[in-house]
Amino acid sequence: MRPTGPLGPYRRSPVVLTTAVTVLLAVGIAGCGPAGTSSSPQSSASASASTAAGVVGIRDPWVKAADKGMTAAFGTLVNDGDTDVTLTAVATSVSAMELHEMTMKDGKMVMRQKQGGIVIKAKSTHPLEPGGDHLMLMDLSQPVKAGEELTFTLTFADGRTQQFTAVAKPFTGAQESYAPGHGEPMPGMSATPTTSTSPAS
Template identity: 80%
Template sequence: MATISSRRRSAIALATAAALVAVGAAGCGSSDSPASAQPNPSASASTAAGVVTIRDPWVKATDKGMTAAFGTLVNDGDTDVTVTGATTSLSSMELHEMAMKDGKMVMRQKQGGIVIKARSTHALEPGGDHLMLMNVTKPVQAGDELTFTLTFADGRTQQFRAVAKPFTGAQESYAPGHGEPMPGMSATPGMSMSPAS
């Protein structure tokens, strides 16, 4: 009788241990699955953990002067988030917007920062809000990766990387006097707002 009880106890202990190992392995697999099941081609250039997610970040390639960084800011949280500043080692930066002035489209500093509403997205794009690199210290060539740091209204910061791409759409001129009307920015219908790949 005692032998049968010992065997049963041993069998139960082994079954319990096996079940715990199986549950532990399944738990590890499920936490890794979403990232590996949904590959992100620009994973190194996107930030999924932090204040916001930055989707498809890119920078307009340039030889000198001014340029801009673009992408989509995603706020999955329950409260609005405000970007109040951006920095990179390549130049000083400002948050910019395009707005109508005297019937013409002009570029100007965005007052109050860039607000990303709760559970929504905010596009940074040519002809709209963007992160302005004021005076690059060296050429930004297609394929270069730049690191940016965003600062938020609550003092938090977040880094992301963006790749440089050639872009001729919208004919934007990021040159001194950027508050002046810009050639080619008369909201021409059908104008491409995507970088060359």
């Protein structure tokens, strides 16, 4: 027989409901497990890495320190989107800039402007590195000293723009020749690149 007192049926019911809710919450939290908890930080990190307009992420950006003439910026472009992205231009306050690539000419590795821009494939990365594709500062208006930060603005084929900063570091490798459309090296540039691809830390 069920209790007939005024408090009998009503005191047990909240306890049962509270216990049931607690069990359901525990099951729900367990169901999220490592996969659920790890996806949130990854999404957050991806969003923060893809600054401003969120076109691409930029990992480990740096620029080669230089007193005058030309230098270059490097890093890794990250496209977490579902469609390819094409970088068509780059700008900074200390120099005119071009998108460059390395190519062989007459048995020598030379630099030239990259026609059509730099394509970052969907769900992929594209390295900007000495000896490969890079962002070229053409004629410095002031020295770029080690430890300084430069701000760069990227422009993409769809008109979107994005800024990032890169720290200048000393670097002695990859003194490639420069080929402004005809494969002719500019004065002061070594004709033979070295094999080093990392800046001094």
